[in-house]
Amino acid sequence: MSAEAIGFSLLAMGVFLIIGKLIRVKVKLFQSLFLPSSIIGGFAALLLGPQVLGNALTPITGENSFWATGLVTDDITSVWETLPGLMINVIFASLFLGKTTPSPKKIWNNGGPQLAFGWTLGWGQYVIGILIALLILTPIYDIPPMAGALIEIGFEGGHGTAAGMQGTFEELGFPEAYDLAIALATIGVLSGVIFGIVLINIAIRKNETAIEQSQSKFTDLQKLGIREFENRETAGTMTLRQESIEPLSFHFAMIGVAILIGYAIQQGLMGIEAITWGTWTDTYIMRYIPLFPLAMVGGILLQLVLDKFDRFNTIDRQMIMRVQGLSLDILIVTAIATISLAVIGEYFVPFLLLAAGGVLWNLLGFKLFAKKMIPRYWFERGIADFGQSMGITATGLLLMRIVDPESETPALESFGYKQLIYEPFLGGGLVTALSVPLIHTFGPVPFLIFSFIMVILGLLLGLLYFGKQTSND
Numbered sequence: 001m002s003a004e005a006i007g008f009s010l011l012a013m014g015v016f017l018i019i020g021k022l023i024r025v026k027v028k029l030f031q032s033l034f035l036p037s038s039i040i041g042g043f044a045a046l047l048l049g050p051q052v053l054g055n056a057l058t059p060i061t062g063e064n065s066f067w068a069t070g071l072v073t074d075d076i077t078s079v080w081e082t083l084p085g086l087m088i089n090v091i092f093a094s095l096f097l098g099k100t101t102p103s104p105k106k107i108w109n110n111g112g113p114q115l116a117f118g119w120t121l122g123w124g125q126y127v128i129g130i131l132i133a134l135l136i137l138t139p140i141y142d143i144p145p146m147a148g149a150l151i152e153i154g155f156e157g158g159h160g161t162a163a164g165m166q167g168t169f170e171e172l173g174f175p176e177a178y179d180l181a182i183a184l185a186t187i188g189v190l191s192g193v194i195f196g197i198v199l200i201n202i203a204i205r206k207n208e209t210a211i212e213q214s215q216s217k218f219t220d221l222q223k224l225g226i227r228e229f230e231n232r233e234t235a236g237t238m239t240l241r242q243e244s245i246e247p248l249s250f251h252f253a254m255i256g257v258a259i260l261i262g263y264a265i266q267q268g269l270m271g272i273e274a275i276t277w278g279t280w281t282d283t284y285i286m287r288y289i290p291l292f293p294l295a296m297v298g299g300i301l302l303q304l305v306l307d308k309f310d311r312f313n314t315i316d317r318q319m320i321m322r323v324q325g326l327s328l329d330i331l332i333v334t335a336i337a338t339i340s341l342a343v344i345g346e347y348f349v350p351f352l353l354l355a356a357g358g359v360l361w362n363l364l365g366f367k368l369f370a371k372k373m374i375p376r377y378w379f380e381r382g383i384a385d386f387g388q389s390m391g392i393t394a395t396g397l398l399l400m401r402i403v404d405p406e407s408e409t410p411a412l413e414s415f416g417y418k419q420l421i422y423e424p425f426l427g428g429g430l431v432t433a434l435s436v437p438l439i440h441t442f443g444p445v446p447f448l449i450f451s452f453i454m455v456i457l458g459l460l461l462g463l464l465y466f467g468k469q470t471s472n473d
Contacts, residue, residue: 009079012072016041017333024225031223033193034398038329039186042336045072051341072337080334084163087331091160093258093295094324095423097303098317102417110410111417113374113469114385116462118418120373121365121389122426123458125152126435126451128357130444137350144174145444147350149435151358152426154184155192158392159335160328161185161428164292165436171288172440179343180351182335185391187355192390195363196383196399208379209403236319239312251319254302259291261298266291288437293430296423328394362389373462375469380404380411385418388427393419 020041024030053070061067130148137143153161162181169177203209221228240247273286306315344351370382380403387396404411425431439447
């Protein structure tokens with residue numbers, strides 16, 4: 001692959017991001033659903049690529065025609081297929097960089113109720129998924145039981161986690177799981193927004209929200225995804241002088257250091273396994289663990305070092321988030337653009353079963369447990385966790401923003417505290433990364449039992465401890 005081909009592939013990706021933004025601006029439905037331009041652009045690239053436009057034109061123009069691949073050439077597709085797996089490392093390495101960690105007591109008191117609720121939903125997705133796999137997918141469709149983990153990977157983890165797991169799926173002999181996980185992630189975002197807005201409208205009619213309905217309306221510009229002139233903010237703080245180093249370059253480099261720390265941890269764990277329990281039991285798991293959760297650990301370790309030695313506070317959280325946001329947009333547009341429609345068609349019924357199981361569990365969990373686990377401002381706080389359980393953190397923040405636009409409740413703060421404990425494990429954390437290798441190595445039943453115990457733990461903690469603390473905000 002030439003440097004020119006790689007460069008042109010990146011330019012083409014940028015064009016489709018702009019196309020996605022223009023479509024978002026023009027189509028009212030997409031504005032109402034608050035669909036990210038990256039998702040729209042990804043679908044545009046998919047439709048105009050070899051799988052749709054190319055297949056439609058090939059019988060007319062011939063297999064050797066320029067139009068046989070649509071508007072997306074094979075070289076572009078080859079580059080795009082590698083980008084999601086790279087970008088997820090950037091996203092996870094930057095999760096905790098530039099953040100000031102509050103005291104454990106404050107995290108527990110403020111974020112505990114949402115942690116218990118989110119914990120229940122997250123582990124419940126494993127329970128539901130593995131049951132579907134054991135009862136239907138494996139005996140009827142001969143699909144590996146590890147497919148039971150795809151609900152949590154696609155819904156909680158999103159497109160990024162699904163992309164990061166691609167190598168693991170291939171190593172374990174189920175490469176089709178990548179396309180299914182990407183499709184589930186897309187369904188999760190769409191259904192999370194749609195069902196979230198429905199739940200919000202129902203709650204408003206029942207007076208279950210703390211904020212007046214008129215306050216939760218978005219302006220026309222907000223629906224277009226454009227900031228009002230008076231509300232425009234700086235993208236980041238210039239913590240370093242440009243004649244020394246460009247601040248954006250410095251922050252990107254620090255993210256790279258975090259990834260390298262994660263890579264060193266990964267290689268170290270593989271080396272330890274090779275000379276200890278791997279040799280003793282002939283069981284090797286570490287080689288199946290993707291890099292991205294360890295890159296997150298690398299980011300945490302790097303931040304701890306910076307907290308101690310960086311007396312100039314050179315890391316700016318807003319600048320880190322700009323790099324993270326760019327990486328997420330690249331990941332989503334390329335992942336959706338290269339999803340295999342043939343695989344989705346082949347596994348259409350199993351895909352529908354997993355998607356329906358995940359959606360129904362999240363809806364049931366929200367209706368049954370949110371109010372009982374989160375004693376005050378339960379809807380504003382619970383809807384954020386519902387959104388995350390359906391379609392990553394961004395969906396949860398979007399739904400929270402609709403019901404609490406001015407952050408008048410403790411929902412945003414509590415949600416952030418919850419993430420400090422939650423994300424290292426679920427939603428793309430270590431448990432998410434280990435779930436497929438563990439199911440493959442030890443079988444689905446032990447992981448099912450463990451997941452069920454974790455659900456019970458979340459329920460007991462939420463219902464009997466946090467749910468009884470009515471004074472908790």
